[in-house]
Amino acid sequence: MPTAHVYKKDHINTDEIIPARYLNTDDPQELARHCLEDLDSSFVQKVRPGDLIVAGEDFGCGSSREHAVWAIRAAKVGAVIAQSFARIFYRNCINCGFYPIELPNALELIDDGDQLSIDYQQGLIHNLTKGRTIHFDPLPEFALQIIRDGGLLEHIKKGQSMQGGRSK
Amino acid sequence: MQTITEKILARASGNSKVSPGQLIEARIDIVMGHDVTLPPAIAMLERHGLDRVFDPERIVITPDHFQPAKDIASAALHKRLDQWARRHKIRYYYPIGRAGVCHALLPEQGHIRPGEVIVGGDSHTCTYGALAAFATGIGSTELAAVIATGRLWFKVPASMKIELVGHLPEGVYSKDVILEVIRQIGTDGARYMAMEFTGPALAQMSMEARMTITNMAIEAGAKSGIIGFDEVTRAYLQGRLKGRQDYVVFESDPDAQYASHITVDCSKLEPMVALPHLPSNGRPISACAGLQIDQAYIGSCTNGRIEDLRIAAGILKGHQVSIRTLIVPATPAVWKQAADEGLLDVFYDAGCVIAAPTCGACLGGFMGVLAEGERCVSTTNRNFVGRMGHPTSEVYLASPATAAASAIEGRLADPRRYL
Structure with missing residues (x-):
């Protein structure tokens, strides 16, 4: 079951998601090895396919590098749930076919390690750990x-x- | 009752008017690509069987982030970019030798026209709004889409009005003004919006100084930054435009609608420094002077133009720097102009390193990367964790004058004592 990796932080920027020292390649697998490296160097060891990143406001601010989306996706993250997204990152997600979930009170409703399942059609997040269903705007x-x-x-x-x- | 941004987007989308929140498909006038974001876009185009360009006259390409190549991998990016640009006969391709920091290069070389819609595979594309254009940064997939179709979807942004009043005191520059604006509204204070800068203080600023302001609109989360057309714009464009010589001048109606409005009295400002790790952490120099630093960096799309180098040289003349100091003219023309004016002599005499045009150090790429725990005073636009090197290094954003004064003293310093 997908597990939430919660970062109680606003303004997680694309330099933290994929530092520019790795932008000399656009190979997603290589980028995935450094996903979130300057924010949480243990992330790539602990993330499991389908897991979710949960964060505060303005996720993905800074550089337009789409490498940030590629790194997250190639690390097999299922989705990013943020209280809000920076606009270029948000567009990049959509244009890559990777669903950005905006949830204004995400950090109150989801704790690190919670088991979540997402119903994109209905716009629902089932927090199985807390036994609660959360609606998000599709x-x-x-x-x-x-x-x-x-x-x-x-x-x-x-x-x-x-x-x-x-x-x- | 429309803003300049709405009028530009209405024209580009073939509508008589557009409103904030409306989804439109706009015709793109100019698209810019560089060595980090364009090679992946090229690969996507080839992979999707869309290996075509909508108009080889409307695509401008320059390697800049890692140019000249910093390693084998970036050399491969340059090779892909170079082969593609030549194969598609891209008219305005600036190969290494003529390449420069994109957002300094495109206006300087006459590719930015008022009233047009410009997109670039780089977040600081918003710089071009200083020339009364709508300009915004996009990712690689969108870059590919625009190269193939010449069109892109937008949500029409609401506008925020930033009125700049009062005379700038001596030693205070447009960089200090934009750091103050971002301090006031925060790094997402203008998220999804167009920041429209107006006011008498702006009227006194040169085009280069204005570009420093629009350059950092993205640091407040904005989609674009824009400044209306005036005599300064007209004079800057005179004899500069490449290709098409015509352009359309739009201005905001007096009763245009703004989502919010702030006024900044420039006469009350001091030199500003944005402390780590957000551009909104601005402090007046009086509150942070004396902090020991290890490197000074003067360059980038924010402050690597000739006026910036003149300001830095004015401070450094007759002094020695006491820390590592990098001077990076943003384009070859800026480099030559600095040489012709004797500025490079001043930098050499002061003990600075003078590099070829590149974005390198600004993003921790090469040519000035910081070691563990080092601090850099930098004329760039971002001071995020690890931005210029090791994750524990720190970046202090400031004007060229403040960076130059700090380079002399080896600590954050008030430039006004060197004027």
């Missing part, structure tokens, strides 16, 4: 469509306009 339809298609480029290849409708 992404807007056009963003969901990009995620369903597997990312922005797949979406474009399908002939969808970027706003969601058929392009003319």
